[in-house]
Structures are given as C-alpha cells and as structure tokens.
Amino acid sequence: MTKRILFLLFIALGIVSCNYFSKYPGYSKTKSGIYYKLLEFGESSDKAQPGDYLTMDIAYKTMEDSMFFEGRRRIQVSEPKFPGAIDECFLMLAEEEKAEFIISANDFFTKTLETTLPGFLNKEEPMKVEIDVVEIQTEEDYYREKEAFLHWIEDFGEYEKVILRQFIEQEKIDKEPTESGLYHITLAKGTGDSVRVGDTVTVHYEGKFLNGKFFDSTIRRNSPFQFVYGRKWQVIPGMEEAIGRMIEGEKALFIIPSNIGFGQTGSSTGIIPPYTSTIFEVELIEVLPGKRDKNVDLNKYD
Numbered sequence: 001m002t003k004r005i006l007f008l009l010f011i012a013l014g015i016v017s018c019n020y021f022s023k024y025p026g027y028s029k030t031k032s033g034i035y036y037k038l039l040e041f042g043e044s045s046d047k048a049q050p051g052d053y054l055t056m057d058i059a060y061k062t063m064e065d066s067m068f069f070e071g072r073r074r075i076q077v078s079e080p081k082f083p084g085a086i087d088e089c090f091l092m093l094a095e096e097e098k099a100e101f102i103i104s105a106n107d108f109f110t111k112t113l114e115t116t117l118p119g120f121l122n123k124e125e126p127m128k129v130e131i132d133v134v135e136i137q138t139e140e141d142y143y144r145e146k147e148a149f150l151h152w153i154e155d156f157g158e159y160e161k162v163i164l165r166q167f168i169e170q171e172k173i174d175k176e177p178t179e180s181g182l183y184h185i186t187l188a189k190g191t192g193d194s195v196r197v198g199d200t201v202t203v204h205y206e207g208k209f210l211n212g213k214f215f216d217s218t219i220r221r222n223s224p225f226q227f228v229y230g231r232k233w234q235v236i237p238g239m240e241e242a243i244g245r246m247i248e249g250e251k252a253l254f255i256i257p258s259n260i261g262f263g264q265t266g267s268s269t270g271i272i273p274p275y276t277s278t279i280f281e282v283e284l285i286e287v288l289p290g291k292r293d294k295n296v297d298l299n300k301y302d
Contacts, residue, residue, distance in 0.1 A: 024102060030092075032083040035102035035126075042096035042133070050079045053142040054090055055135040055268055061128040062121065063102075068226055072268045076139070086112055089131060098132040113231045116290040118200045146265070156275035160258055164277045167210045173255075182241055183255035190284060192248025197230030198290030201243060204283045215271050215278075224285055236261050242282060251283040 027035040048054050054077050060069040080087040086108055089101045105127035109117045117123055137145070168183075177183050195201055202224050207216040218225050227234045229243060238256035246252060257277045258264070266274040 027100075027102060030088065032080075032088060033104075034084055034088060036089070036092065036099055037101075038097065038099045039130075040096070040098035040132070042094045044094045044096070046136070047092065047094050048077050048090055048133070048136050049138075050077055050091070051139045052077050053137045053139065054133060055137075056090075057132040057134065059130040061130065063125060063128060065128070068118075068120070072134070074268050082107065082111055086129060089129060093131060093133045095133055095136045098130070101129045101131065102126045103129060109228065113228065115198050115228045115231045118226075118228060119288050157258075157264075160275040160277060163210065164255075164257060167277075168255075177255075178241070180238070180241060180260045181257040182238055182260060183253075184242065184245055185253040185255075186250065187253055187281070188249075188251040190247040190250030192284075193287045193289070194247045195229050195244055195284070195287055196290070199229045200226060200288040200290060201229050201284065202226045202286040202288075203243065204285060205239075206281045208279050209272075210277055210279065228290065238278075239280060239282075242280065243284065246282070246284045248284055248287045251281070254280045254282060256280060 023029075024035050027037045029035050053074060055072070055074045057072050058070070059067055061067045075090075077090045078087050080091070084104055084107055086101075086103060089099070089103070093099060103126060105121045105125060106117050106123050108127065108129075109115055109121075121127060173183065173185070175183055175185055203226075204218050204224050205216075206214060206219055208214045214220075230240065234240070235243070236256070238254070238260035241260065242252070242254040242256070255277060256279070258275045261278050262272045262274075262276060264274050266272050266276065272278065
C-alpha cells in the first residue's frame with residue numbers, strides 16, 4: 001500500500017514538474033511538439049483510431065483566446081501527415097473527452113487546409129484548438145448506420161422537391177437557379193472585390209427554414225463569421241457557391257437545396273433535418289486577398 005502511494009505521488013510530482021517547466025503552464029507536451037490540456041474526461045478509454053469517424057465540437061482561437069471559428073464537424077480521422085498535425089490531436093481523445101491543444105497556426109493553414117495563413121495570425125505564433133468529442137464510430141459502423149438511415153428516408157428527396165417548388169411559386173421568385181439548384185437574389189449591390197479561393201472573408205448571415213423559422217444568426221450573436229474561402233471544414237457547398245458569386249459589400253438572399261446544403265443526413269447538430277432546403281441571408285462584409293496565381297482563374301463561380 002505504501003509503495004502504491006509513493007508511486008502515485010511520484011507520478012503526480014512528475015506531472016506537476018512537467019507543467020511547471022512547460023512553455024505553457026498547465027499544458028503537457030507531446031514528442032511532436034503539440035501542447036495539450038485535458039478539460040473533461042470521458043467514461044471510455046478507447047481513443048479514436050485512423051479510419052474512425054469523429055463527431056466533435058471544435059473551436060479555433062488565437063493565443064489571446066479570441067475565437068475565430070466554432071462549429072460541429074464530422075470527419076474521418078487520418079494518420080498525421082507531419083509532426084504536430086491536428087490529426088494527432090484527434091487520435092489523443094476518447095468519446096466525451098474535451099481538450100485544448102496548442103499547435104502551429106502556419107502548419108495548420110498551409111499544410112492541413114492547404115491555404116494561406118489569415119492576416120490576423122502571426123506566422124511565428126501558434127493557435128489554440130479546443131476539441132469536444134461527441135461520438136466515435138468505426139468506419140464499418142458509420143456506413144452501416146448511414147445505409148439503414150438512407151433506406152428509411154429514401155422518399156424524402158421527392159418530398160423536398162415538392163415543398164421547394166411550392167415555396168418558389170408562393171413567393172413569386174422569377175430567378176432561375178444555378179446548375180446546382182442554388183437561387184441567388186441580390187438585396188443590395190456591393191462595390192468591392194469578388195471572392196477568390198484562398199481569400200479570408202468575413203460575413204454576417206441569418207439561416208432559416210422555408211417556413212421562416214430561424215436556426216442560426218451571426219447578427220443575433222453579434223459575431224461575424226470569418227473563414228478562408230475554398231478550403232475544407234469551413235462551410236456547406238451551397239454557402240461556398242453563394243459567397244463565391246458575391247462581391248464585397250453585397251447583401252443577398254440564397255435558397256439552398258439539400259443536395260448542396262446539409263444533405264441526406266441533415267446537420268450533425270440535429271437542428272436541420274435530412275432533405276431540407278434552407279434560406280441564408282448573407283452580407284459579405286470584407287474580403288482580404290490571399291495568395292493568388294496571376295495565371296490561374298481561382299474563382300469557381302465566375
């Protein structure tokens with residue numbers, strides 16, 4: 001018994017010592033250079049494995065704790081492609097665990113997202129990533145559940161088309177949709193730059209259902225949404241196409257069918273059901289140019 005107490009005391013002192021001498025007090029450090037701090041423990045000790053599907057609430061913050069992205073995402077976990085990659089963070093967590101990580105901002109944007117570093121981040125400074133794991137599924141379980149779910153709702157697609165057509169007729173919308181089915185209705189013209197892949201854009205938006213009920217609003221939160229345009233983990237395809245059709249200062253209404261919206265499964269939060277068309281009122285506040293190749297037209301929606 002005495003030996004066990006001494007052993008636990010030794011471990012505790014070791015942890016305190018590591019934290020004390022850590023570059024960031026309260027954080028531990030991995031061999032690859034990631035600093036981490038566990039905020040909440042889960043009941044399971046089974047960590048995510050490469051190939052698993054991870055549903056999580058994730059937030060990106062500056063070192064001063066200024067949040068510049070927050071949302072729920074479902075991703076398939078991969079083996080880290082380089083030391084210190086964010087994928088390593090995913091593999092460190094079990095279901096219902098929450099942790100904060102300090103990683104290289106430059107590596108995250110240039111290597112993981114394959115884009116330029118936003119202007120509000122310093123190339124030499126790290127960033128914080130807070131990850132709260134909601135669910136971990138094996139690849140087999142994920143596809144089995146998806147197949148069963150899609151079989152159950154296979155008739156919903158046709159129903160959505162009827163509801164959307166009735167809405168367009170009722171509102172007397174005479175605009176033709178794009179090839180993908182997106183409706184773009186300009187409310188106020190802009191006078192600035194168009195958006196190119198790699199630009200950092202700042203937008204205000206309000207999202208609602210066809211019946212007028214709101215489900216999200218940056219205006220009500222008084223917090224504009226900023227992201228790097230054209231890179232993964234950012235926005236739904238319909239919103240990407242929508243913003244790609246805008247110019248700085250423009251305000252527009254977009255009707256987004258589910259095939260370019262939240263799809264056959266709905267939003268990962270459960271707020272938006274499967275096969276549901278949505279409406280977004282978007283104001284493109286600012287466009288900060290990213291790195292551009294003069295010989296390539298980077299705007300996919302010109």
